[in-house]
Amino acid sequence: MLLLFALPAEAREQRAWVKSIPDAAAWKIYSKSVSSDELGKFIIDLKTNDIYFIDVNTFNIHADFVLGVLLKKAWTAENVREYNKNYEREKPKFILGYITHHVKIDKWSFAFWEGDKIGPADIIRARKRLEDTFFRKALPFRPDSPMQLKVAVDVKKQGVPVITNDQIYKAADYQAFNKGRAVGKLRIVPVGTPYDALTFERHEIVLLQESYPDITPVAGILATTFSTPLSHVNLRANAWGIPNAGDKKAREKFGKLEGKIVYYEVTETKIVLREATPAEIKELEGKLLDRKTVRLPPAQIDNPKFAMLTRMRAKDAVIYGTKSANLGEIVTANLEGVNVPAGFGVPFFYYVQHMRANGLDKKVEALLADPKFKTDAAWRKSALETLREAIKAAPIDQASLDAIYKRVKLKLGGKGVFVRSSTNAEDLAGFNGAGLYDTVANVVGKKPIGEAMKVVWASVWNLRAVDAREAFG
Incomplete structure (x- = not known):
């Protein structure tokens, strides 16, 4: 059922995290490609000022590393609530950040989740640690939300360069994060719905009106808030291979379809979201009955030998x-x-x-x-x-x-x-x-x-x- 590793400190660092990224070779190991970008993640312990560049190929989101490695706590609702306090303005334990190489334009940035209420002092602190530990110097801060854009004005006055998502991704009402098609029941998540209350069915196509740190498997995602290919939810959608897009006016355009079985398609230039035809509904019913299956190896449960x-x-x-x-x-x-x-x-x-x-x-x-x-x-x-x-x-x-x-x-x-x-x-x-x-x-x-x-x-x-x-x- 489980595996025990003996990991001296140096081996643990090599496998799960490092304290610095000294060159492009190390960046290649600890980052991964998402859409046209290269993504890395870092965590700063506010008590010790230690920085951890985590292996994003092992840990999908910051929480996996923080709870499993640093805090050694199980993934319970209470522990996740405590962890999420690190996205508030006053952070109890950690700064949770990203480094991105925007390959198409060959620019670099550091950023934070769009729901993070991080303040100027922590942004400046993060940049100082990155200056000491990351091979690319003078990284600009990339604000990922309207709130962070306001904070960016302050940090820029204090000498931190800023690059905006508009400069990188271009201003647009529509963003295609993961192209594809799906048929499912449209569910609109009301504004103000707390993260703890989010539960979804696998066949739902969800319309999100706020940023959330994570999501369970669904059939498709449509968001009204600005995002980037590197947000937590977008990374999940990419891994699941489901259609995923952003449209600032999606609530107004498609609100009347709430609760109905819909056809959803994401292309490079547009969204198609309409009521499903009888044939498409039949297709959905067939998929629910005959889902893709992965063959599991049988389990021998009578062998007690290590x-x-x-x-x-x-x-x-x-x-x-x-x-x-x-x-x-x-x-x-x-x-x-x-x-x-x-x-x-x-x-x-x-x-x-x-x-x-x-x-x-x-x-x-x-x-x-x-x-x-x-x-x-x-x-x-x-x-x-x-x-x-x-x-x-x-x-x-x-x-x-x-x-x-x-x-x-x-x-x-x-x-x-x-x-x-x-x-x-x-x-x-x-x-x-x-x-x-x-x-x-x-x-x-x-x-x-x-x-x-x-x-x-x-x-x-x-x-x-x-x-x-x-x-x-």
């Missing part, structure tokens, strides 16, 4: 999960410049043992059998949170924990380990599962390892993980 990565091969995915098995193949390949920290796989046996011993398998069966699980998104969200808390609260088998910790001391020196997911529903062809499950970093000691294992086991039932698995059959 295995080092050096002993694992692809065939062992049925025992230890695809991530463990894939890493075993990488270790065996001994590729130049690819360093995989020592680690071992904990088989599915122990997850099943934990669930059965505490009656949690019956809770899962009842949950999945309830019709509301598929038809009521709000109920599903609440029920899954209750299940995760039950998994974490249940006592772990002491003999099993003793055996796992003995292996940590024997094979990994008893030092800090990463406790990571390795399921049979990730790292698959057509479904990589990136960012769905939780990781607990730098765990030391037997009891903390037991608690971390339960956090990772519980994350199998994260809302975003369940929705993503359901979307891919």
Whole structure:
């Protein structure tokens, strides 16, 4: 079910983050291409002034790294609420930023999520840290919202150069972020809807009138607020391959279609949004009945043996999960410049043992059998949170924990380990599962390892993980 990595400080930095980007080669490793841009992310700890350039190919959004690595907390509603306070004007712990190379015009910028209420002092502080740690100097600040545009006036007076989205993307009422077509039920999210209250169905086409830090899988997205290809929601849409566009007048143009089954198409120059024809509705019904499926490797749950990565091969995915098995193949390949920290796989046996011993398998069966699980998104969200808390609260088998910790001391020196997911529903062809499950970093000691294992086991039932698995059959 999960994998334990022994990661000394230098190895942890190389895999998950670095404290500086000294050259273009390092930028290539820790950034990724999105549309025509190259995107990197940084986090500044306000207490220590440490900066982390995170691997955006491993961590889809800042929250994945902050909660999983820096704070070592599970993805719960309460923890996400606390994390989101870092987007307020007065930030309790972190500055969360982006660096973008706008390849088409060969310009660079640093920026913040459009919903971030960051003030001048934190923008200037971020730029100073970037000057010390990033290979491109004199980065301009790129405001991403009307509020940030006002703040930009102040920081410009204090010597920080500013580049606007209009200069980069050109002013336009219409923006095509991800071209494509979909048929689904149009849902208009009212202004003022809090992020915590957002729950969506997979077949919905949603019209958003505000910026949100994340979204669960949907069939299509249309937004009325200005955005960029690099916003959180746009990155999700890009990963899901769904039509996604911005139109400042979308509410006025398409409001009458709310609640109806619609045809939605995004092209380079325009949106088509209209009532679906009977044939298109039939097409949607067919897709709901016959969704794209990803074949999962079968799971062997009767094998209690641990295995080092050096002993694992692809065939062992049925025992230890695809991530463990894939890493075993990488270790065996001994590729130049690819360093995989020592680690071992904990088989599915122990997850099943934990669930059965505490009656949690019956809770899962009842949950999945309830019709509301598929038809009521709000109920599903609440029920899954209750299940995760039950998994974490249940006592772990002491003999099993003793055996796992003995292996940590024997094979990994008893030092800090990463406790990571390795399921049979990730790292698959057509479904990589990136960012769905939780990781607990730098765990030391037997009891903390037991608690971390339960956090990772519980994350199998994260809302975003369940929705993503359901979307891919």
